[in-house]
Amino acid sequence: MLSYAIRRLAVAVVLAFGVATVCFALVWFAPGDERSDLLLSGRGAVVDTGPEPGLVEAYGDWVGSLLRGDLGTSERSGNVARWLLARLPHTLALSVSGLVLAVVFGVGVGVLQAARAGTVLDRLLTLGTVVAYSAPAFWVGILLGGAFIHKPMELGMEPLFPLTGVAPPGGATSLLDYIPYLVLPALTLGIVLGAGIARYTRAAMLEALAQDYVRSARARGLSEMRVLFRHGLRTALLPLISLLGVYLPVLLTGAVFVETVFSRTGIGLAMMEAILGQDLQVLMGGALMFGFAAVVGNLIADLLYGWADPRIGDAVRG
């Protein structure tokens, strides 16, 4: 397992490096004058220090500043790394809670559907998940906002959650203060992503339930709950772990829309604003962060997978 972990880690480092290089190349080979400003901004405020460096030198400089955690400076946003890092916790909180909700919803609904396959309930849930799956995140967000904020207000009640923001004005005094602000955005992400997970889980569960070992488990007199969750779901979920690694970028792009709808000052919103304002530095910094997040997510998924499925560790060892 340890050597497996080390090997995955090495792969992740190479991947992260690749992501960074692709980002660099996209900008370097892009037409226009932006490139030199962008790539040389790591050298400090004054850019015109002699002739423009060549590809190799520029790349070296750029990687160097990247390793120092320097993402350059943008006219709109100042120190890009600082600008983005200040927002990272909000995006992480949203992504993680959204993912947890998505897994809870998705797996719950998927298992229920598989257990009741072919019934009216199954068909209704299939319809629901297809709709939620194809619905844009911002649309779901607006609907939820309508249901939990505007509707109660129309009825003369207090809105159930804050409409926008990440923390009470003036700042949070405890971690609990953040939660009301997280509910609707996380729910939005949870529903949108959960729909995909539900569809996957249903199919995987049906397949798992048709396996011999599930029949064997039933033959041993285990309760249906045990059969569904310990035997069916466990194997059905193994691929889901790696699927979640793949989901991470989806999660993050979902966060872009959700953060925009709920005015949450996370990386996603920063990127949205950067797109509108053509703030290439922030855009590139955000892309890098998303890229790294995807690599880290996949690494975690790989490690989890190796831990959860004993066959993987053995396959690598043997």
Add this chain to the structure above:
Amino acid sequence: MAHLRPIRALGTGALIVVAACGGDAPDRPELPPLAVSSDVPFCQSVAQAVNAYHAEQSAAHPRPADPRYGGTVVVAGGGDFRGGLNALTTGDQTDQETELHLLHVTLTRFAADRTPEPYLAESWTLEDDGSGITFRLRDDVMWHDGQPVTAEDVVFTYRRAMDPATGFLNVGWFQFYDADAVEALDDHTVRFAFTPHAEVMDPFSNMAIMPQHLLGDVPPAEMGGHPFGTDCPVGAGPYVFEAYRPGDQWVLRANPAFPEDLGGRPFLDRYVYRVIPSSSTRAGELAAGGVDVALGLEPVDAEAVAARDGVRLAAFDSRSFSFIGWNPRLPGLSDVRVRRALTMALDREALLETLRGEYGTRVETGVPDFHWAYDPDLQGPPHDPEGARAMLDEAGWTDRDGDGVRENQAGDELRFDLVTNSNTERETIARIMADELGDVGVAFDLQVVDNQTLGARLGNPTNRDFGSFILGFAPDFNINERDFFHSSSDATGYGWSALNDPELDRLLDTLPRIRDRDQARPLWAEYQQRIVELQPYTYLFFSQRLNGLNADLAGVEMDLRGELINVPAWYWNPETN
């Protein structure tokens, strides 16, 4: 209690409102001690000093028992203060107002009739020949870190502002100032020296004083990105900086040590500015109780606010107007007949009605009707598409090949780039414009770009890369359009529509030097007449500023001078709470 409208429990302000029904004095909890913190080396000692001084002053000046004291107000606006709250480097409306009226102090401030009244300066003497002014400063105004505000700070601030290396945006204020214009006569006396000119007092209410003891060593060129502005801005005004969360919030605290004569400690303990880019979201948050003041609403959102209980709309004249600018260097647009025809082809009345409804006023020049120099008899070009067609024919532009677009004899089409930034209102204007002007045979290629690109395309004197553009602009009370229309401005940034008209040049050169308004008035009328004749811009309308307010927020004054002019006097109405 007419209605119980508790703002959801969002921080202190909210709790109070809930707790305070029944007419008792509202019980507003004290805030924890101020704790400015930063990981930037420059700011660490600064933050320490500010925290310590604030703690000391809070103990020395406990909150008065008056029920108007205490609570938080949350103000939402569309943009972050990207450059921070350093008055030498910022220029957007809301951050400027936050600097002028909350964090910092100015030498003078505008009274309701827009005449200057004492502020940091307790008195002043304007020299009879108009070539200098001497200010006497108060000695009881302290920087938020406990240092006294002195004449040195004033000298420092104005010298930096005049230094081109600083990049201060309104450097034009100092056009008539001597090279060594500012000097400290003693610790609390400052003198400015200049060539006599009009509206001398204007800058003194618009330039916030910055701390020399903190920024004195910062080279002018580094002022822009300096962490002072974002991490630890220190002012001397009624509110103290508490925290900045980039892209999200600015949090300010009441300054307990603000001099009684200047209003003393503000009523509200805390002032929070939230960035909420969309107007409709700001309005929604106002209705939902998440914010107490929603700045800069679009008319449709303003209408929704006006229709709701518990919130009210403040609509007031502002200094910002919208216009279409022309590039008079291009064939066609260089001909004043063509520019006039373009204005005549456009139904500006309908445009105003569509975009702003009742919340706007037609204009014919950049001099608004509330300005003393406004000429009420001025007549702009009428809406007359037929007349426009005739005028274009006469100028030699006719549709020679029958494709609906006019050409000149050489076969050049009457077709222009139309550049604007992404902004719903401006994009609507662009569409209507392309439509109505298309009807008279003029074609436009619409290009929507971001602010910076727009600035670059308009502002480069060697390459004015546009045919026409749509923009908004908010001039000072002291209107000076020399930078825009004078023939010499062709070589400078703002001169995108600079004309080469000797008569206009003469007016632009003369007007800023005339100190007496009565004497200047006829010339101003001439000037406005000339602008209408020359049509460097097609002037559209002045917009009213539309702000939504929580109805329980009392004492709010918003007018032409600004929307944050009296924040220290805002309070949560103890009666209705």
Add this chain to the structure above:
Amino acid sequence: MRSPLLEIRNLGVEVPVPGGGAAAAVDGVDLSVAHGERVGLVGESGAGKSLTTLALPNLLPPGVRIRPGSSVRLDGRELVGAPTRDLRAVRGKRVALVFQDPTHALNPALTVGSQIREVLLVHRGLRGGEARAETLRLLSEVGLPDPARTAADPPHRLSGGMRQRACIALALAGEPDLLVADEPTTALDVTVQARILDLLVHLSEARGLALLLVSHDLAVVSRTCHRVAVMYAGRVVEKGPVKAVLERPLHPYTRALLAARPRLTGPRTLPAPIAGSIPAPSAWPTGCRFHPRCPDALDRCRREAPPWVGLSPHRATCWLHWEPGGGAS
């Protein structure tokens, strides 16, 4: 005489037919197993052996159902139509199943030990150290050499034979009275097959465990079982003590199966003229279902289902041995 442990009467199992409707893939099977008795169930592929075994604790796949009028009694208690909760108390606890393919019968994601402990917990309430000790005991009882290690291993680390032993240990964990083994050795190496069969016999004897052993192969049954039933096309066609059936088969089908015996390793095909295979349940012939393949088929075989003939306990359904007035030839 004591009542049998398991008594199957007139068992019918209906499977869905492509194109709609249902056909009885198991059609009126009678079979009983006494306490401690080992009974073999033999027949070609498609005879309905597996469906018969799955029907006992009703583990039939979706769409397949037990025909009304069937009866399965365990110690006299009717299982057909019993609520699922009661059936769960039977499964694993009274009647344990061992399947043909040990590779897929174990959950690949769980260690062998944890799967055994699960049964110990559910049926015997054992947990913690007790459960661990019992797991090791079970694993060594089925002859696994290093129980501690095996318990901690995921199934894929075991060889085929070891896996089947683990499956048997799992089956024993609930201390059942009847072990139903559906071709437990078919998927294994020939060398391993014999040892597994020996283990089953040993366990049956040591624990007084009844065994219902399903197989293609009469040879397998002959070395393990007391009695045997031969199935063809959903029906039992011959049954009796193993020795009698092997030495004096009554039914031509049984004889054909015996003729195929020597081919222990190769494909088990029946010799000419009865080559071919059992048709699908929807296409079963009238009369004696074996008649299209029967070298000795009479006219009558085509029309009428044959009666039981022979002297109890060795009997068969075949017109060839029928004498009006009864009795065997």
